[in-house]
Amino acid sequence: MTDTLWPAPVATTAVDATVTIPGSKSVTNRALLLAALAGEPGWVRRPLRSRDSQLMADGLRALGVGIEETVNNATGGSGGGEAWRVIPAPVLRGPARIDVGNAGTVMRFLPPLAVLADGPVHFDGDPRSYERPQHGVINALRALGARIDDGGRGSFPLTVHGSGALDGGPVELDASSSSQFVSALLLSGARYNQGVEVRHVGGPVPSLPHIRMTVEMLRLAGVQVDAPEDGGEKDVWRVTPGALLGRDMVVEPDLSNAAPFFAAALVTGGRVTVRDWPAHTTQPGDQLREIYTQMGGSYRFTEEGLEFTGTGRIRGIEADLHDVGELTPVIAAVAALADSESHLYGIAHLRLHETDRLAALVKELNDLGGDVTETEDGLRIRPRPLHGGVFHTYEDHRLATAAAVVGLAVEGVEVENIATTAKTLPDFPQMWRDLLAGAAARA
Incomplete structure (x- = not known):
């Protein structure tokens, strides 16, 4: 499997970027x-x-x-x-x-x-x-x-x-x-x-x-x-029952896919703007604003979109993610880098997603030195110093982006099958490199 490993880039300075997220x-x-x-x-x-x-x-x-x-x-x-x-x-x-x-x-x-x-x-x-x-x-x-x-x-x-x-x-x-x-x-x-x-x-x-x-x-x-x-x-x-109208429909950006990019602002104490964030939406990903604010960041709407800023300090969180379960892998990755314990719950249904996401997160984060335990309906995450190693993705795009987030702060994280991100973010590896390259160029 070594030829499929992707070395997750480490952030050497705070990110400062504007990102265009593909459609939902x-x-x-x-x-x-x-x-x-x-x-x-x-x-x-x-x-x-x-x-x-x-x-x-x-x-x-x-x-x-x-x-x-x-x-x-x-x-x-x-x-x-x-x-x-x-x-x-x-x-x-x-x-x-x-x-x-x-x-x-x-x-x-x-x-x-x-x-x-x-x-x-x-x-x-x-x-x-x-x-x-x-x-x-x-x-x-x-x-x-x-x-x-x-x-x-x-x-x-x-x-x-x-x-x-x-x-x-x-x-x-x-x-x-x-x-x-x-x-x-x-x-x-x-x-x-x-x-x-x-x-x-x-x-x-x-x-x-x-x-x-x-x-x-x-x-x-x-x-x-x-x-x-x-x-x-x-x-x-x-x-x-009735007829449906043919419409001219414009697809919003996929707000859930903003999770790793805003996480980069949290982890590095930087700033990331996601273009065209809708003022009104039914997308669950909109809850990222409040969840990441609880974890130590802040946000504001600008003419370009939604700007999220981190301080470099990440707080643990007690959060019911039942309605936003798809955000769990990246939130768990951020929580593993926090300064206090997190409890994520209401997410037993994640065992039936692309893979058993709860079991996978426990295994992969713990293999990097973490202390994550599975509860009846979620995860308990106690931050520990992490080390490099292979992070397996189980052909699950959200586990792959979670691994990239961990790699921002931990040297030597290698992501198995980063190509699985093509499920919803076809250009993720290049987007991630661009995010960090912009920060390095300004340093």
């Missing part, structure tokens, strides 16, 4: 699917171009949806002028074969769409996709009348036997392992004959902001949605 994966993949369901062509502008978004686009193309990729340099702004024109198919095509990779949005969002195809749609993916929970989507679609062959596994590979339509209506599901189960049904629900009413039964739903993102994007596409946050019934979401 969560927004891009929802926008592509909603555009595919619309009654007329639409545009998705400044999309994230990554493995996950390419898998979504390719999956939609397999169903007969046209997606034309263009670049208009006159558009300007973050992400340049790249845009995807989405041309809905009059009838979704089957038979088809779709590769979900290890992308949660693709594996959860496309089967509820595939029931509308005019033939069988076979889904397969990376080996890890076989282990990730899919039962919530499968069981709900069956309860709504869909025919799905999964060999009784409740996971991939599987075949959805599309019949061109689905009655829809009320359905119960347990979304305590993934909020994507709810979003998956809501996104296609307007095209079901009776719409859909999703009632969650089970423990707390993680990452609720992602469901709010789904609801807001559906409403922008002209869909009527009743949601709990609007005074509706707790844990119940209703989508009324």
Whole structure:
């Protein structure tokens, strides 16, 4: 594995940089699917171009949806002028074969769409996709009348036997392992004959902001949605059947991907601005502002975006990350460099993500000399002097960026498979080098 190791650069001075973060994966993949369901062509502008978004686009193309990729340099702004024109198919095509990779949005969002195809749609993916929970989507679609062959596994590979339509209506599901189960049904629900009413039964739903993102994007596409946050019934979401509008949608920067860059400001006592930070957003990554402020930094909005400044001192934190679990790996990396203990909780569902993120963080940080223990629903991190070594990523992009953050302050950290960051940050290694090169040039 030595030929795949990436020496994490050490910061020799405080960073001072302005960064352009690519578009949001969560927004891009929802926008592509909603555009595919619309009654007329639409545009998705400044999309994230990554493995996950390419898998979504390719999956939609397999169903007969046209997606034309263009670049208009006159558009300007973050992400340049790249845009995807989405041309809905009059009838979704089957038979088809779709590769979900290890992308949660693709594996959860496309089967509820595939029931509308005019033939069988076979889904397969990376080996890890076989282990990730899919039962919530499968069981709900069956309860709504869909025919799905999964060999009784409740996971991939599987075949959805599309019949061109689905009655829809009320359905119960347990979304305590993934909020994507709810979003998956809501996104296609307007095209079901009776719409859909999703009632969650089970423990707390993680990452609720992602469901709010789904609801807001559906409403922008002209869909009527009743949601709990609007005074509706707790844990119940209703989508009324109807046509979707083709829209011209501009994708926000992926705020969760700002986590390592703002962490660099915290760790080095520097300053990082992320361009085009939205004043209003449903992205969970917006909570970085408050979390990192508690850990010793400060932020302000500028004409360019959001500026975050560190002091070089990092405080430990007691934080419920249930709604923002995807931020945990980088926050844990920062906490391992703090001056006091941290307790991160509400994140038991991370055991079912791209890898078991809790077990992975414990092993990798402790192998570098850390003192991290796994609790029932999180991590307890007691800072210790760390040393160099190999940081394994388990093909998980957020573990790779966490390793880079540790490497800022610890010499000799080597990251196994840094290329896995291509899942949401295709140019991360170069972005990271540029971040530090700018600081070194000013020193």
